[in-house]
Amino acid sequence: MLSPQWLRSFATLAELGNFTRTAERLDLTQAAVSQHVKRLEDALGQLLVRHPRHVELTPAGHALLDYCRELATADQRLQLRLSGTDAEHGEISLISPGSIGLALYPLLLDLQAAHPGLSIRQRFAPTSEVIEAVLANRYELGLVTLKPDDPRLSVQPFVQEPLELVVPAGAAVESWEDLVRLGFIDHPDGEAMAGRLLSRCFPGSPGVRSLPCKGFTNQIGLILEPVARGLGFTVIPRFARKAFARADTIRVVEREPQVVDTLWLLHRAEWPLSGRAQRVLKCIEVLQNDKNY
Template sequence: MINPVWLRTFCTLVEVNHFTRTAERLHMTQPGVSQHIHKLEQQLGHTLLERQGKGFALSNHGERLYQRGRQLLQQWQGLEQHVREDPEDEGVVHILSPGSIGLKFYPQCLELQQRHPKLVVDYRFAPNLAIEQALVAGEADVGLLTELPRHGELLCQPMAEEALLLVTSSKETAISWQRLLELGFINHPDGAYHARRLLSANFGEFESVSQLPVTGFSNQIGLILEPVARGLGFTVLPETAVAMFPQKKDIRSHLLTHAVSETIYQVKNKHSAELARVRFFEGQLRSLFSTKV
């Protein structure tokens, strides 16, 4: 394999056409330039320069080496520049969040991408545990969680607070523990976590989610309230998910004695590369979130 330092010296010499000026340009000595050329000729087994008094001319082999070598040096320079460059508004950012957050935030991400067309937003919905696992495995740049991460590899900071709501069909005007047992629970990927937080604060009879008969399940955030609207059960969801349900006349959010909110955390792997586009995206996150989602 040709030494790229020797090749750079050779190509520079061809372009400058003077040993002393080549040495000055490359911050070398003139004997050092001659040594690089000699090593190249030894390695290739061909004369590259035909000396003509104080000057020189390229041999056939020297001409072929220069033409191809210049292309390679330009490619290597481009590769180095590409590796060094880290534009903040170009490249892919992988983000994961629960669906309730994504309903509101994903459209804002698309608006960001419209303003910065070279920034590609790869946004996926997942429950909290799956997001943690993806961040630990290095499969995501940023995660938005609604509970504190358990893994020591993860760094997090609180971003916002969002209320949890108990939702039934619009036909239900009053709610009691007994009525919840009769209705049954419409579960979802974060349903047990949401229900435990809200119900334990408001119903003395509550001990665990296993007390509730499950009458349905959906992992599609936009569909969780469909069975609720049809009177097939109740559920507990963040306020954003309830607000974005199109058939609002068919559901009812019940005001309970003790309001409960969940914190939204911005989370990343502390060992992940510090990419400019990820820092830029995190800054956009902070500007988009207010004290309340």
């Protein structure tokens, strides 16, 4: 194990190139600095070529200096992670379903642009993976569509999100037969979402499995592309529809009753949120308060 004090003496000597100035900066004797370098050379081989007025690093010395820099960087990262009160530096980690994730990501980027010391790490995932990732402390914040009951988690309602029946802009949908004519654009949660919404909006219908399937994609940002091109209809959560850039090419069919899901915010209950996470929650409150979302 290399002593941090030896490494500090070596790194300072490499910077200043002189034993006397190194000793003065570190408030040590020159003999102490020489002893630290000797201990390192006993362990690692020749690190310096000593000239009358300066020192020169050998290849091994350059390798050790790189190691010292890596340690300093790792120490800075550790200090940032441990400094929970610092709201303007460090990593923001959030894991959520794709629909709400599409709405959150631009807000998080706005936050990072305002505070360049922050780093955004966001992942889209189903509820089971979100819970596991937060419990394993791989992500500080998570959003899920089903409320977990694990006592290790702090859970609170975040926002409500309706399911929406989305059709091409020019399509007229008044009956089940109109949906049959259009055909269904499926996605990983498509059948379940469509089943929940369509069974209420079109009671007595044969069900979503009776509809012709006109396409499938597992990329949430692409689900509405075939709908926009007139190739079918789909059922998706509102935030996914709001994130679609070409709003004029699609239309939401408003029917009662609605199906509305509650999204739940969760984090570990045993320790407080970092200052960064608290700043994020303040930033994304707009999703709860702005009716445009």
